Amino acid sequence: MADIQSKHGIGVSPGTAVGPVVQVRPPVRPPADEAPAADMAEAGARVRAVLESVAATLEERAAGADATAQQILTATAMMARDPGLAGAVDTQLAAGRGPATAVDAAVEEYCAMFAAAGGYLAERVTDLRDVRDRAVARVLGVPEPGVPHLSEPSVLAAHDLAPAETSVLDPATVLAILTESGGPTSHTAILAAQMGIPAVVQLPGAVDIPAGTRVAVDGGTGEVVLEPDEGLQHELAAKAERRAVALSATKGPGMTSDQHPVALLANIGRLEDAVRAAAEDVEGVGLFRTEFLFLERDTAPTVEEQTQTYTAVLEAFGSRRVVVRTLDAGADKPLAFADLGPEENPALGRRGLRMSALRPDLLDTQLQALAAAARATGADIRVMAPMVATADEAAWFARRVREHGLPSVGVMIEVPAAALRSRHVMAEVDFASLGTNDLAQYALAADRLQGELADLLDPWQPGLLDLVAAACEGGRVHGKPVGVCGEAAGDPLLALVLAGLGVSSLSMAPSRVPAVRLALSLHELAVCASLAERARGARSAEEARAVVAELAHPDLLAIL
Structure with a gap:
């Protein structure tokens, strides 16, 4: 165009x-000359009523939304009801600010803390500002954004x-x-x-x-x-x-035109996601994010609670594989019942498997529940750990998983060291899955939540492709599969490169599967390998994508 x-x-x-x-x-901005509240108690009560009305509106929308949106909206409503936010507004009112200005300033304080924390909290800044914008408009009595x-x-x-x-x-x-x-x-x-x-x-x-x-x-x-x-x-x-x-004509297992299999899987987060994805033409789940069972709670979910959810997810997919990622939480996804205290850089802190090492009781409870669900269903369940950096960490996790009788254990490769040393990491486990979002963040030193750095976070970056190649080489040495469950998996052109690098499965939003299936079906594995070599030889992400687009099958390019 x-x-x-x-x-x-x-x-x-x-x-x-x-x-x-x-x-x-x-969004409407508070008046620059807004007068201080004449009655701070009355103003505080008024703001609390407004925040409650915002929360109620968000919950109403959540009731009619799909599972993913429901989760986001429910969490945002909880932000509006946070007593700490109301207390911050009181502090601003006491400092002589008017109600709308107090809401704006209090929320911006929270946003600054969330942004500094990084990770899951930084992702919530947009949601928190949505609460602010709605509340400010209601305080001023003007139309909401x-x-x-x-x-x-x-x-x-x-x-x-x-x-x-x-x-x-x-x-x-x-x-x-x-x-x-x-x-x-x-x-x-x-x-x-x-x-x-x-x-x-x-x-x-x-x-x-x-x-x-x-x-x-x-x-x-x-x-x-x-x-x-x-x-x-x-x-x-x-x-x-x-x-x-x-896309309507594509169906069945993913494979190249010469019948080399590349499994096409779904990413899910909640039971509702699983039910919806199970009805689609996918070969199973490549990433079940279990942290949603743990977040926004005051106490850890019990073995019984977790077993019930895991069993329902496994039943939805029948004989199809379900790859479960154990709890990926920590300073960037804080848990009220496992507060490890503040950290200077949460993205590089005690998250993922590092949290599990500090709180093995949480991991053991989760593995106990997964094992119970596996026994109840006889499902093809595979369990992997997030944020693995070394072979010793992989060995520690594998030992705990196998002690619970779970047959297949893997790791997420999202730390560059794990990709570079995958030969040693893969010796300890049965499979690996590349989390390309975090892998790009750590490899390019670019916060994946900062949109201005999106060019560095482009999954076509040749440096990132080199890390994928290194991880796959470790899998080849041991004859063990390496998949991808990051955003890169859903790009039809990039899927060809990933297959050519040796990736054995691609996990994505179910809506992206048909285009990836079509892309694979139009190319032989040798062609994918050639495209991968050309992409790795490029100087930039733009050049890598351009060279693959130039050489890809015309029928694919006609729909992209």
């Missing part, structure tokens, strides 16, 4: 669309889009989403991909596109064209039709 009126961002949800732009209402009524199918443009807004979008009226901020792992990206809405993030000037401007959006390439001519509109419509026809 090359054009002098084109803009370029990061495509995070594939698909194409053409339609008029509707600007999302921006958000998506206006759409009189026709439209393209939404915003600085950012809160999960509370994204979760209730109707794909019949929202043709595409454009935001100036965000990244490939943002809530907007995840929810848009699940709903099949094309989305482009990190698009400069998205909020400056005049309302009503007709735009052509490519959620795969990240290109947006203003006022496209009829020729381009017809081209995109034809591409969308080709894509729908091609």
Whole structure:
């Protein structure tokens, strides 16, 4: 879609669309001259009532949302009810600020703490600011920010889009989403991909596109064209039709055109995700994120609670594999019942397996529940640990898993040292799965939650591909499989490179499986290996993707 009126961002949800732009209402700011509260007690009670009303609204939206959005909205409602936030507002009121200004300042204090903590907490900054924006508007008695009524199918443009807004979008009226901020792992990206809405993030000037401007959006390439001519509109419509026809024809196990298997699996987080994914044409689960059983609780879940959930997930998938990641929590995903205290850099701190080493009781309880669920179902369950850095850590984890009678044990390779020394790590376990999001973050020294660094976090970075190759080489030495469960797995072109590097399974959002299945089916394994070599030989992520796109099968390029 090359054009002098084109803009370029990061495509995070594939698909194409053409339609008029509707600007999302921006948040209202507190008046610069807002008078101090005349009665601090009355003002504090009023703000608490507003925060409770915001929480109630979020819960109402959660009740009608899918499982992923429900989880995000419920957690955001809990933020609005946090007594600490209300207390921070009281402090601001006592300092002489008006109610709206007090809410704004209190939330920004929390946002600064969350951003500094990194990881899971940093991901919640957008949600917390959504609470602020809604509360400030209600305190001032003005319309809240958000998506206006759409009189026709439209393209939404915003600085950012809160999960509370994204979760209730109707794909019949929202043709595409454009935001100036965000990244490939943002809530907007995840929810848009699940709903099949094309989305482009990190698009400069998205909020400056005049309302009503007709735009052509490519959620795969990240290109947006203003006022496209009829020729381009017809081209995109034809591409969308080709894509729908091609993807509807794909089915069955993933494999290359010469029958080399590459299992296509789903990422899940909750039981509801499992039920929905199990109904799709996937070969099982490549990543079951179990931390959602533990977060936002005052006490650890019991063996019985965990067993019930794990059993239900395993039953949903029958004989298909389910790869379970043990608790990935710590300073960046704080647990009220396992507080290890503050850390200077939580992303490099006591998280994942390191937390399990400090609190082995939590790990043993989880393994006991997983073993009970496995016995009850006879399922193909495989258990892996997050944040493994050394062969000794892998051996420690493998020993504990096998002591509980679980037959298959693996590790997440998301630390560069584990990838570089995978020959030793893989000697201790049965399989590994590459977490490309964290692996890119640590390899490129770029916070994966900072959208401005998205170019460094591009999974096409040749340096990252070298680490994937090193990890796969360790698997080959021992004849053990290495999969990928990061965002990279859902990119059809990159899937070819990963297969060529030796990756044996790809785990992603179920909506991305058909395109990846099609990509593999059009290429022999030798071709994938050649593409992988060319990508690793590139100087940049852009060059790596371009060379693979140039050599890939025309039938695949016709729908991307």
